[in-house]
Amino acid sequence: MNVVPEQLTAKDFATDQEVRWCPGCGDYAILKALQRTMPEIGATPEKTVFVSGIGCAARFPYYMETYGFHTIHGRAPAFATGIKLSNPDLDIWVVGGDGDMLSIGGNHLLHALRRNVDLQILIFNNEIYGLTKGQYSPTSRIGTRSPSTPQGSVEAPVSAALFALGSGARFVARSVDTDQKHLPVMFKRAHAHRGASLLEIFQNCIVYNDGVFDGFKDPSVAADRQVRVEHGQPMIFGKEKNRGLRLRPGAFEFEAVTIGENGVTAEDIAIHDETNRVMATLLASMDPDTLPVALGVLYCNPAPTYETGVLSQAADVRAKSPNANLNKLLRSGYTWTV
């Protein structure tokens, strides 16, 4: 029986709870974009579950009128895996900050990705710990001054996208909190992908790390500092749409070139192939000081999901023993009667 659902709107996915992020926090924009996207992907509140760890970002579930589980720091992917194994019909979104997902939860993220559990995993990367008041995070750049690194941090940061690709993720994408056009597209792509989809969202923490991404986010520089990749399309950027990425001859890396300069033609610009892990890795590895930041779906190459494998094994066993009976099991093997 197919009941035609009433057309839902963004409002149907908003709760009556007061949103408690700092005014101006990038999280608001992400929340708004997702609430707008939910009806467009045909989401139903009762079948949708938001699972989060702990952090500012992890407050997200309270604001979505769906099922939600605000769990413990770093472990959301593990909770989500249990939920998926119990009810594979649920549409599960995992939300956390960079500290939540890549520091305390790095291990769980790695395993959810390599197992390929069908989850949409959103990392709100603000390169700082928000909720605990501004300590540096595993994505913070070297030299980050924070309450715990008054002289500047000395740790090399982790890249969420490279980490995901190295973990065996089959879907890796990036977007920006304030980009209300691009962000919904990424949500849709992540949602459409069967398996673990990792979406890194560059999010501004206005209180503890304001403007950390301005180097590529600010409208005045965005066109030159970002490249929006799309499968099958040349990787073009720049205000004049005349710049592009090409494979540096004789090396395994991209370089930024200008069409019409030094004999570069439009044909020289590399075409994005989102099914190519090596290309995704090159895009994720680009040094933001010299090359644009790649946004969009860097990698999408579906593979069988974890829960399908587990549950089909279970179904096979069940099919082969339709009369499974516990009393019989207890009486199998050697028994004797007194």
Place this chain on the structure above:
Amino acid sequence: MASSAAVAEISAPREARESVVVRFAGDSGDGMQLTGGQFTQATALAGNDLATFPDFPAEIRAPTGTTFGVSSFQINFGSRRIKTSGDAIDVLVAMNPAALKVELPNVREGGVIVADVGSFSERNIKRAGFAANPLEDKTLDAYRVVEIDVSALTMEAVKESGLGKKDALRCKNFWTLGLVYWMYGRDRKATVDWLNGKFAKRPDLAAANIAALNAGHAFGETAELDDMPSYSVAAAEIAPGQYRTVSGGEALAWGLVAGANKAGLEIMFGSYPITPASPLLHILSRLKQFGVVTFQAEDEIAAVCSAIGASFAGHLGITSSSGPGIALKGEAIGLAISTELPLVVVNSQRAGPSTGLPTKTEQSDLYQAVYGRNADAPLVVLASRSPSDCFETAVEAVRLATKYMTPVMLLTDGYIANAAEPWLIPDVDKIPPFNVTFRTDPEGFHPFVRDEKTLARNWAVPGTPGLEHRIGGIEKAYGSGHISYDAANHQKMTDTRKAKIDGIANDIPEQIPEQGESSGKIAVVGWGSTFGPIDRAVSNVRADGHAVSHIHLRHIWPMPRNLGALLANFDKVLVPEMNTGQLVTVLRAEYLVPAERVSKVSGQPFKIGEIEGAIRAHLEA
């Protein structure tokens, strides 16, 4: 009783014994656990009651011939109820000098030692730490020693199989088993069948092992060894019914499945391998036909989190580990308490802090179970007393977890997990069902609406239209389930969580003594796997007319509602535990009784004599 001086001949009369303790000990590669398992089977089939104690080294493959590589299997069987794996060894089968060295202190004076002289090479003797060959000096004067070159006789017996020397020598344990079968008049058929099944794809190996088994048996029958003893142990008087042997791991797995079945739920079991908890993961992985999903997580934290996630989604979440892993699960268990979700946490206790003695047994996680979480985080704690008892305890754990929407910690230990005993197989259909109902009605719903009597909140699972809600560890408003930092509300919620768990005391049986009256001189209070030795020790002192009772706790938290009053009826309360006195502290704190400890923390189970001695000392004091 026939004395050892009696002339041994084929028809020598067997010594009649009420109960016997046999220990097979050898190198970890000698197959002692297998041998013990088969002997257990044959003994059960002969109608004896029995209890076993497998004891293996922590090293997977310790260097051969070393004392730390000794693996052993003890079985106590008899024509009376057997409740422990036995104090002193009557018959020790020592496959090498190291096994002799390790086990000799446990052999009773006058006991029998069967030694494979073929393995008593100078090198092995030195490796075991003997200064000289113990078979040749006075070391074994107090025992009846039967020296047999098992290695040579096994080689001879399996010659026809065409196996190489290494494979042939692997059959030594079955040769020995054949000999011990003869000593006790055991039937070989079950073992022959088992070998044929196990080596269905290698008939040469099956034939060789069977040949060795038969040769060992024939050796006992025909060898005219002066000191070759043989015994008869009559069948025990046992309640009628169908029996099998069962290990704690099996009974636990089946009990959890039975419990979930009674609750009308499927199981999601998340675990991470750790000794001695892993058998549960292995067994449940093979029970998919009963609606069990197993998940080997990346660590203990993920394991418990996945189980809690599953409970949130409407399955029965179960996780298991040993103490170190339970420590990692602590924060998540607190979340399950805060969100009031059902969860079963099995703790197969091991010895020592940190990694401790992974393969040795102890009961030192009682504090961890009752108190070991941040903040006021009460949950239910149960303890199994024996392998077969794991079944009932597991069903009870599921019942309480689902009825009260709470985590339940079920304590077993390494001894229970691996030991086996005969089990009167229960009829699962006779266990009353306790079907869970999920909330579906949106009218008046919020996630923390409670049942007035049990104080359990409603279980509403994702997928149900109209009940969308958010839960988490942040404090919830009593009346709406929304986040609340209100001071009075936190007091109320904390009180409610406590009251819910305390109230479970009204849903569990009143405590009655296992043995003895409800008042008297001494109450010996136990929990967990010390049941057997306490039971026997108490019956020994009672036989002398002392007013001593045995009280054994299955429900550790909350405790039975009459326990305080019951303990107050005794002059003294004595608590034997394999820890430094954890239940003692809890009893003192709860009931202000002057409970005293009898503590043993050696990684080895209590001997009856140790507990009996302690009781007698207190009777005199």
